[in-house]
Amino acid sequence: MKVLIVEDNIDHQIVLRKILEDHYRDIDVNLADSIGLAKIKLEEDRFDILLFDYRLGDGNGIELIKWIRNRGIESPIIMITSMEDVELAVKAIKVGAYDYICKTEESFNRLPFIINKAIEEYEVRDKLKKTEFKYKTLIEGMREAVFLMNDKGELLYISGSIKGLTGYDEDFFKKNLFSLLTGKSKRIFYNSLIDVAEGQNIEPFIIRFYKKDGDMVYLEINASSFYYNESNIGVIGTIQDVTRRVLLEKEVEQERSRISSILNSMVDQVYLVDERFNLMFANKTLMKKVGNIKKGDKCYKVLYNRDSPCPFCKWNDVKKGFTVRWELRNNAGETYDVISTPLKSLKGELLSLVILRDISKRKKIEEELREEREKLKRSNEKLKETIKSLQDTREQLIQTAKLASLGKLISGVAHEINNPLFSAMGYSELLLMDNYGDENQKEKLLNIIQSIKRAKKIVEDLLKFSRKEGLEKEIINVNDVIIATVALRRYNLKANSIDIEMKLEDDVPPIMGNFNQLQQVFLNIIINAEQAMEEIIEKYKKRVIIVSSRYNRNNGFVDVSISNNGPMIPHNIIDKIFDPFFTTKEVGKGTGLGLSTSYGIIKDHDGEIEVSSNPEITKFTISLPIYKPIHMGEEEYRVDEEGEKTKFLNGQNEKILVIDDEKVITNLLQDFLSQKNYQVYSASSGEEAIEIIESMDVSIIITDVKMPGMDGIEFYKELKVRKPHLLNRLIFITGDTVGSATNNFLKNSGNLYLKKPFSFEEITKAISSISSKT
Numbered sequence: 001m002k003v004l005i006v007e008d009n010i011d012h013q014i015v016l017r018k019i020l021e022d023h024y025r026d027i028d029v030n031l032a033d034s035i036g037l038a039k040i041k042l043e044e045d046r047f048d049i050l051l052f053d054y055r056l057g058d059g060n061g062i063e064l065i066k067w068i069r070n071r072g073i074e075s076p077i078i079m080i081t082s083m084e085d086v087e088l089a090v091k092a093i094k095v096g097a098y099d100y101i102c103k104t105e106e107s108f109n110r111l112p113f114i115i116n117k118a119i120e121e122y123e124v125r126d127k128l129k130k131t132e133f134k135y136k137t138l139i140e141g142m143r144e145a146v147f148l149m150n151d152k153g154e155l156l157y158i159s160g161s162i163k164g165l166t167g168y169d170e171d172f173f174k175k176n177l178f179s180l181l182t183g184k185s186k187r188i189f190y191n192s193l194i195d196v197a198e199g200q201n202i203e204p205f206i207i208r209f210y211k212k213d214g215d216m217v218y219l220e221i222n223a224s225s226f227y228y229n230e231s232n233i234g235v236i237g238t239i240q241d242v243t244r245r246v247l248l249e250k251e252v253e254q255e256r257s258r259i260s261s262i263l264n265s266m267v268d269q270v271y272l273v274d275e276r277f278n279l280m281f282a283n284k285t286l287m288k289k290v291g292n293i294k295k296g297d298k299c300y301k302v303l304y305n306r307d308s309p310c311p312f313c314k315w316n317d318v319k320k321g322f323t324v325r326w327e328l329r330n331n332a333g334e335t336y337d338v339i340s341t342p343l344k345s346l347k348g349e350l351l352s353l354v355i356l357r358d359i360s361k362r363k364k365i366e367e368e369l370r371e372e373r374e375k376l377k378r379s380n381e382k383l384k385e386t387i388k389s390l391q392d393t394r395e396q397l398i399q400t401a402k403l404a405s406l407g408k409l410i411s412g413v414a415h416e417i418n419n420p421l422f423s424a425m426g427y428s429e430l431l432l433m434d435n436y437g438d439e440n441q442k443e444k445l446l447n448i449i450q451s452i453k454r455a456k457k458i459v460e461d462l463l464k465f466s467r468k469e470g471l472e473k474e475i476i477n478v479n480d481v482i483i484a485t486v487a488l489r490r491y492n493l494k495a496n497s498i499d500i501e502m503k504l505e506d507d508v509p510p511i512m513g514n515f516n517q518l519q520q521v522f523l524n525i526i527i528n529a530e531q532a533m534e535e536i537i538e539k540y541k542k543r544v545i546i547v548s549s550r551y552n553r554n555n556g557f558v559d560v561s562i563s564n565n566g567p568m569i570p571h572n573i574i575d576k577i578f579d580p581f582f583t584t585k586e587v588g589k590g591t592g593l594g595l596s597t598s599y600g601i602i603k604d605h606d607g608e609i610e611v612s613s614n615p616e617i618t619k620f621t622i623s624l625p626i627y628k629p630i631h632m633g634e635e636e637y638r639v640d641e642e643g644e645k646t647k648f649l650n651g652q653n654e655k656i657l658v659i660d661d662e663k664v665i666t667n668l669l670q671d672f673l674s675q676k677n678y679q680v681y682s683a684s685s686g687e688e689a690i691e692i693i694e695s696m697d698v699s700i701i702i703t704d705v706k707m708p709g710m711d712g713i714e715f716y717k718e719l720k721v722r723k724p725h726l727l728n729r730l731i732f733i734t735g736d737t738v739g740s741a742t743n744n745f746l747k748n749s750g751n752l753y754l755k756k757p758f759s760f761e762e763i764t765k766a767i768s769s770i771s772s773k774t
Contacts, residue, residue: 001119002028004047006038006064007080008057015108016051016080023112035059042073049115050077052097054088062092069096074126076118078111098122144240151197151232153178153190165219165241167212185209189221196223196235206242218246269336269356272343273299275319277309280351304330314340318352328356335360362438369441372431379424380448386417387455417455418735419662422757425452426668429760433675456757473514473605475627478549478558479504481515485522486547489530493545498533500526503548508558509626513605518624521598521609522547525562525620528595532566532618556626557607563619574613651678654699654771658682659689659715660733661707669702672760686710686718693723700770701726702763705734705742705753713745727751728773731766733758 001024007013010033017029030047032038035058041047050068052061061079068077079100081089089100098118101107145162149155155174162173168180181189185207192205204222211217223237263270269286271293273279277300282293286303293302300306300313309315314324323341330336337357345351432445486500493500526545533543545564552559569577578599602609607624656678658669666682673680681698683689687710689703701719705712712732719726732746732753746753752766 001026001048002030002046003049003051004030004032004038004041005051006032006035006056006061007051007053008033009053012053012080012103016111019108019111020115033057035064038064039067042068042071046073047075048119050075052077052079054079054081054092060088061097062088062095065092065096074122076122078114078118144238146238147236148226149193149235149237151234153193156234162239165211165217165239166209181207181209192221193223193235196225196237197233199225199233206246217241217243266355269358271299271303271354272351273354274349274351275315277315280345286356315352318342319350327359333360334358335363365434366438369431369438373441373444376428376431376444376448379427380451382420383424383448383451383455386420387451390417390455418756419665421452421455422735423662423664423668425449425456425757425759426672428452430668430671452757473512475510476513476515476518477510478508478518478560478624481518482522482547482549482560484515485519485526488523489526493530496530496534497543498530499542499544501544501546503546505548505550508549508551511558511605511624512627513624514601517601518605521601521622522560522562524595524598529562529564529566529618533564551626552623555623556628557623558626560622560624561619562622563617565617567618568615569611569613569618574611577611578609650676651767651771653677653679655679655681655696656700656702656767657689657692657698659684659686659701659703659707659712661685661704665704665733669763672763676764686712686715689715690718690722693719693726698726700729700731700767702731702733705732705746713742716745716749716751729770731763731770 003020005013005016007016013031013033017031020027020029030041030045032041033056035056038052052064054061056064065077065079068075076098077092077096079089079092079097080103081100082103089097092100098121099114101111101114143161143164145165146157146159147155147162148157155177158170158174160170163169166173166180168176173180178186178190188205189207192202195202202223204220206218206220209217209219218241220240220242221237222240223235225233226236227233263281263283264285266283267285269289270281270283271279271286272281277298278295279293279297279299279302280295287293290303300308300310304310312326312328314326317324318340319342321342323339325337325339328336328338335358337359339355341353343351343353428445428448432442432449482502482504486502490500526547529545533545543565545562547560547562549558549560578595599609602622602624605624607622609623610621612619612621651673656673658666658673658680659682660666660669661684663684666684670680670682681692681696683692685707686703689701690710692698693701703712703715710718712734716727716730719730728751730751732749732751733756734742734746734753735756752769754762754766
């Protein structure tokens with residue numbers, strides 16, 4: 001034991017030293033007669049016990065105690081005082097001394113006892129401190145947070161790791177734990193800790209927790225009970241972030257569920273089998289065919305009614321990592337396209353995923369389809385020629401200045417084209433409905449139908465542009481006019497490397513106007529821009545026309561702008577471009593009437609047309625007043641919503657009469673409607689149809705408008721006299737949608753009518769509409 005005595009009285013030094021050396025065998029006594037010397041010895045060496053006189057020549061013992069404690073020296077200190085300095089000794093204890101003795105014989109004799117007690121207590125305190133440091137270092141170094149909670153639900157302790165987990169420091173977390181939990185997580189946490197406090201063993205549980213920064217994490221709580229005094233049970237536990245694990249588990253579960261749903265939703269038969277031929281999974285389609293399948297059933301027994309593995313089994317190839325495909329014909333005469341592919345289970349076991357697709361019907365009709373492919377191929381070639389002819393015709397019609405004859409010409413062309421288009425589309429749809437799973441064939445049929453619809457759209461655009469309706473106005477949407485106009489020029493613009501962009505505002509209100517006259521205005525401006533930009537092909541790398549629309553709420557007008565980056569209109573002529581016969585084009589390339597006619601049309605619509613031009617852009621702006629119905633001064637307009645897709649509903653053996661002079665049309669409708677459980681009769685003229693309805697009762701009549709002899713209009717009049725109850729069960733089909741007489745008749749009759757070529761969906765919807773009225 002090493003002792004330092006700080007005493008400036010030599011006699012007291014001797015007495016103290018003798019007492020210590022007499023009592024302890026192994027003792028090293030060091031002496032210092034001043035505070036300065038004591039400080040030097042304390043900085044050079046470590047002592048087990050320190051004995052200080054209170055009064056020293058260069059200071060007092062309290063100053064030395066403070067110096068010692070500030071230096072972190074932990075040795076126990078015993079103060080030596082005179083009788084009259086006991087109060088000062090007590091003060092010394094308050095600043096860090098362990099005990100004190102007075103300078104009396106009795107006190108000196110008690111010194112060894114006090115020293116032993118001090119050393120023993122300091123050793124225990126040191127061990128406790130080291131142990132506390134060790135466990136605190138261990139706990140604070142853990143990524144998990146450790147907590148202690150009393151039976152009142154109060155946190156007694158939470159390790160510093162909680163800040164890394166939640167963003168909240170220990171003090172805040174201890175005080176606000178239950179206010180930080182919400183909803184279901186609070187109930188789970190509270191009820192689980194009650195169970196633990198009551199002595200129950202519970203599994204670790206997971207709660208959702210929102211961190212200080214707002215992020216949501218999943219925390220796993222592992223808790224058990226402990227006695228924090230003789231009678232009270234508390235809870236000790238750990239908190240760790242398991243967000244990544246929980247999300248991964250959810251992702252795995254979702255993936256398993258998704259794969260299972262996919263397999264069960266397949267129309268093909270699917271099963272999984274291991275190397276011992278044990279079935280591990282079978283989808284609903286397969287179980288619907290063979291009955292319930294239990295995990296572990298042998299595939300060759302349940303599926304193929306064999307007592308041993310099938311000779312055609314491909315397991316050996318699958319084991320090598322190959323995906324094998326072959327055709328299988330069973331005893332029932334069914335043919336299957338079979339695919340076997342290797343698959344690893346979660347445990348690493350090799351499985352075989354087998355997919356069986358029933359191709360029996362496909363095999364049966366392959367020969368029929370092969371013949372139809374040739375017919376469709378020829379029809380497709382004719383259709384391409386027709387489309388090309390239509391495109392050429394459209395370009396010629398737009399360029400001609402004799403607009404008065406366009407309506408009649410296009411009407412005739414459309415009527416002649418619509419019949420073969422309808423025939424081609426109808427038989428394509430019939431083949432598509434008869435298709436039994438050949439995806440390649442199905443894709444080809446869909447391409448043909450899409451081409452027919454494209455041709456139909458081209459015909460409709462031509463008809464809209466060429467329709468002569470005078471100055472009759474109706475409620476229209478300007479965007480519809482723009483889209484139809486751009487469609488007429490898109491091919492030419494693309495061929496001339498001119499981009500056209502449409503920036504149309506979705507919610508522009510309707511206007512009162514004439515569709516075809518406004519289309520003529522927009523078309524004149526676009527063609528002028530197109531011709532202007534053809535002259536600057538080498539000056540500009542990119543040529544563009546921008547057409548936009550917007551609702552100007554300030555003045556209640558719809559503004560349409562058509563701009564291009566062609567050459568600037570010179571200032572000296574910009575005020576003349578709307579004058580009649582004014583043109584800057586060469587003789588034979590323009591009459592000078594296009595823009596003046598456009599100006600007059602816009603004025604007739606109570607609108608304005610303006611032009612601005614600079615070196616970067618030339619813009620025409622057309623402003624048209626919105627339609628304001630007389631309804632208490634409010635603006636109203638309605639946009640029809642697209643209805644649900646009509647299903648091909650089957651009939652109830654009703655009798656339908658189809659009238660058309662085109663035999664292919666009546667044959668097509670007869671083929672389709674017969675499949676839908678209707679009795680179908682046909683007539684090639686109105687006269688023949690009258691004879692049929694006189695001889696039998698029919699439920700629905702489908703008639704063409706234009707036919708030799710008694711046409712559809714004359715038939716309607718005759719029907720009104722003979723069978724008036726059938727008037728509202730009459731459906732018109734027509735390829736003539738341009739003639740004003742035809743249009744007026746169809747509108748005034750109030751009957752349903754379809755424009756050729758129409759789809760089976762449209763004719764089904766029309767028949768269903770009439771049938772629902774009975």
